[in-house]
Amino acid sequence: MKYASQDLRDEHDGILVGLDILDSMVSRVKSGHKVEIDDLADMIRFFRTFADQCHHGKEEGLFFPALEQSGVANAKGPIGQMLLEHTQGRSHIAKMAESLKGQTADLDRFVEAAESYSILLRAHIQKENKILFPLADQSLAKDLQKSLLEGFEDHERNVMGENVHEQLHELLHKFQHKYLPDFHR
Numbered sequence: 001m002k003y004a005s006q007d008l009r010d011e012h013d014g015i016l017v018g019l020d021i022l023d024s025m026v027s028r029v030k031s032g033h034k035v036e037i038d039d040l041a042d043m044i045r046f047f048r049t050f051a052d053q054c055h056h057g058k059e060e061g062l063f064f065p066a067l068e069q070s071g072v073a074n075a076k077g078p079i080g081q082m083l084l085e086h087t088q089g090r091s092h093i094a095k096m097a098e099s100l101k102g103q104t105a106d107l108d109r110f111v112e113a114a115e116s117y118s119i120l121l122r123a124h125i126q127k128e129n130k131i132l133f134p135l136a137d138q139s140l141a142k143d144l145q146k147s148l149l150e151g152f153e154d155h156e157r158n159v160m161g162e163n164v165h166e167q168l169h170e171l172l173h174k175f176q177h178k179y180l181p182d183f184h185r
């Protein structure tokens with residue numbers, strides 16, 4: 001049986017690649033190398049669309065409610081903590097976007113927000129993978145797992161559309177070549 005958490009783990013892998021790219025952009029900016037503002041804006045779009053709307057949307061709209069129904073605590077519990085971290089992530093993303101808005105981009109501000117975002121999201125993914133998902137695999141009944149996986153597919157279709165998913169994968173791939181020198185595929 002495929003666990004619903006597997007789909008979310010797979011998305012975490014994609015988000016982590018995005019964070020590697022973001023980290024590489026940040027270190028280039030910090031060392032005085034030129035990074036195109038459009039590339040920074042494209043990464044913001046990736047995190048907004050794929051990490052937040054698609055992935056956090058699945059967690060908040062479907063996965064966490066199913067967990068709560070199965071007895072996992074929300075307020076003062078692991079779900080509440082994960083929700084808080086999603087909110088913090090959105091605020092970092094908003095700051096990154098604002099930093100690029102002026103006539104000249106405020107790259108110091110971008111770097112600060114991007115570093116906070118990367119640290120937050122990496123730790124968040126680690127907590128979900130290591131603590132919340134194993135708990136979910138034990139707690140969610142088999143039929144609930146199945147209906148969650150179906151719900152995830154619907155969510156993806158409704159929120160992203162097939163094309164957007166494809167485009168973001170291509171974007172990631174392009175940036176892997178451009179920003180991750182050890183990447184060969």
Ligand SMILES: [Fe+2]
Pocket residue numbers: 056059082086124128
């Ligand atoms: Fe999450």
Ligand SMILES: [Fe+2]
Pocket residue numbers: 008012055059125128
């Ligand atoms: Fe997640």
